[in-house]
Each structure stands twice: as C-alpha cells, then as structure tokens.
Amino acid sequence: MGTHLGTTLDVARTDAGLSNDELWARYFGLGGMAMPLEVEAFLLGLVEPSAHDHEVLVHALNERFSELGRNHPVPHGDGAGASDSLGAGPRRGDPTTADATPETEEDPDDPPVTH
Numbered sequence: 291m292g293t294h295l296g297t298t299l300d301v302a303r304t305d306a307g308l309s310n311d312e313l314w315a316r317y318f319g320l321g322g323m324a325m326p327l328e329v330e331a332f333l334l335g336l337v338e339p340s341a342h343d344h345e346v347l348v349h350a351l352n353e354r355f356s357e358l359g360r361n362h363p364v365p366h367g368d369g370a371g372a373s374d375s376l377g378a379g380p381r382r383g384d385p386t387t388a389d390a391t392p393e394t395e396e397d398p399d400d401p402p403v404t405h
Contacts, residue, residue, distance in 0.1 A: 296335025299347055302364045303333060306354040316350035317343075341367060 303313050310333060314326045324332070324343055331337040332347065339347065345367055352362040 294335075296333055296338075298364070299339075299344075299351070300333040300335075302351045305363075306351055306358070308351075308354060313347070313350060316353065317346050320346050320350055320353075322346040322350075 310330050314329045322343060332339040348364045348366055351364045355363055
C-alpha cells in the first residue's frame with residue numbers, strides 16, 4: 291500500500307540516522323506545517339505529501355547528510371506534480387505558470403517608469 295515516494299523518504303531518513311521525531315523537528319524548523327503523525331504517514335506511504343511538504347522533507351534530509359559529510363543523495367523535485375516520485379511545485383520565473391513574472395534587469399541610465 292505504501293507509495294514509492296514514502297519509501298524513498300523513509301529509507302533516506304533511516305540512512306541519515308534520524309528518528310521520525312528528529313526528522314519532523316528539522317522539517318518543522320524549515321517551515322513544514324504538517325503534524326508529526328502526518329509526517330509519519332508520509333514516510334510510511336499512507337498519505338502522499340504535497341509538493342511543498344516533499345521539498346521541505348528532502349531539504350531537511352539533505353541538510354543532515356551534509357552534516358554527515360555526504361553529498362545530497364535525496365533528489366529534489368523536477369517541477370512535476372506531487373504524485374510523481376520527485377514532485378515539486380512551480381518555480382519562480384517559470385513561464386509555464388499563470389503567475390510567472392519575467393525577471394528583468396534595470397538599466398541605471400533609463401528613467402524610472404511612473405504610472
């Protein structure tokens with residue numbers, strides 16, 4: 291019944307030497323909003339995390355791996371939906387999103403634009 295995503299996160303958690311509570315504390319410290327039991331359900335594959343929750347969990351795990359002198363073995367999302375194994379939300383400046391804003395450089399010689 292478990293999802294591949296949950297299995298991947300839980301294997302990484304075990305490999306990082308973190309308990310569920312330790313991972314939750316790191317996740318929460320980075321802005322994760324799920325409760326400890328929800329994170330445990332993510333890890334067990336019972337509930338699929340949102341793209342945001344997945345990214346925060348990955349970040350928390352990779353910070354731990356950095357502390358251990360290892361690279362970042364847990365891959366971040368690729369812009370796909372949360373249902374994909376590497377789910378992530380849209381990125382700032384992505385022209386495929388409805389609220390994307392183009393990133394432009396201001397020329398200091400141009401006069402300011404007023405409306």
